[in-house]
């Protein structure tokens with residue numbers, strides 16, 4: 001599918017440059033982008049679609065089992081965990097939302113939280129506490145994701161941070177819900193962002209705080225972060241940029 005997307009863009013004479021942008025200068029026009037390789041690009045209008053990265057625990061076993069029972073997106077992967085006992089790591093609104101969503105699929109959902117109370121809003125907490133399928137494992141962190149043969153998750157090794165007790169918990173899947181980091185660091189101090197680092201755009205459109213710079217997809221969306229919403233706002237950015245350039249001619 002990506003090959004087809006690329007072929008279509010090439011038909012309209014899009015030039016592709018592969019490389020990581022390490023810094024930008026949006027103070028001057030045209031804007032300047034510096035690529036990791038040392039080369040420089042300039043542009044009259046810029047669309048930012050750098051996405052957001054899920055935060056992980058940083059365990060080797062977690063990395064090895066990603067896509068094999070470890071996930072960071074309940075909406076995307078919840079369906080694959082039908083009738084299994086599922087673990088959710090986290091204690092904020094996202095974790096509780098994921099846990100509630102996963103009760104539609106799993107036989108039980110264990111929320112594993114490193115503290116003894118949730119950060120989630122009271123409303124979300126009440127919904128979770130009233131849900132029979134959700135259990136809470138307090139004061140605990142995941143030390144290891146367990147797998148018998150490396151192809152599926154069988155459980156987690158938990159460490160109680162208060163009692164120092166270590167115990168294994170059987171699970172058929174593990175969702176890490178400790179937040180996302182938008183990939184917007186290179187725009188720090190140049191564009192308006194919210195407290196979490198998501199780029200702010202106009203209410204009805206994708207214009208950022210600098211004229212001619214547009215942002216779309218997960219980099220500007222702390223709420224939905226879905227492929228279809230990213231594609232939709234990507235289309236909006238393309239139209240916004242095209243109109244902005246046409247207006248300047």
Ligand SMILES: Cc1cc2nc3c(=O)[nH]c(=O)nc-3n(C[C@H](O)[C@H](O)[C@H](O)COP(=O)(O)OP(=O)(O)OC[C@H]3O[C@@H](n4cnc5c(N)ncnc54)[C@H](O)[C@@H]3O)c2cc1C
Nearest residue numbers: 020021049050051052076183217218219225226227228230
């Ligand atoms: C495991 C997983 C499963 C998912 N499943 C679904 C699903 O089933 N349905 C659904 O709707 N959504 C799903 N999503 C969410 C969906 O993938 C995202 O919402 C969507 O990809 C966001 O698109 P984007 O273009 O904003 O960002 P991305 O797809 O993240 O693309 C950002 C791109 O920018 C590049 N980039 C970042 N910084 C720089 C830089 N400095 N210089 C150059 N390039 C840079 C990155 O390398 C990347 O290629 C899933 C996500 C994950 C992680």
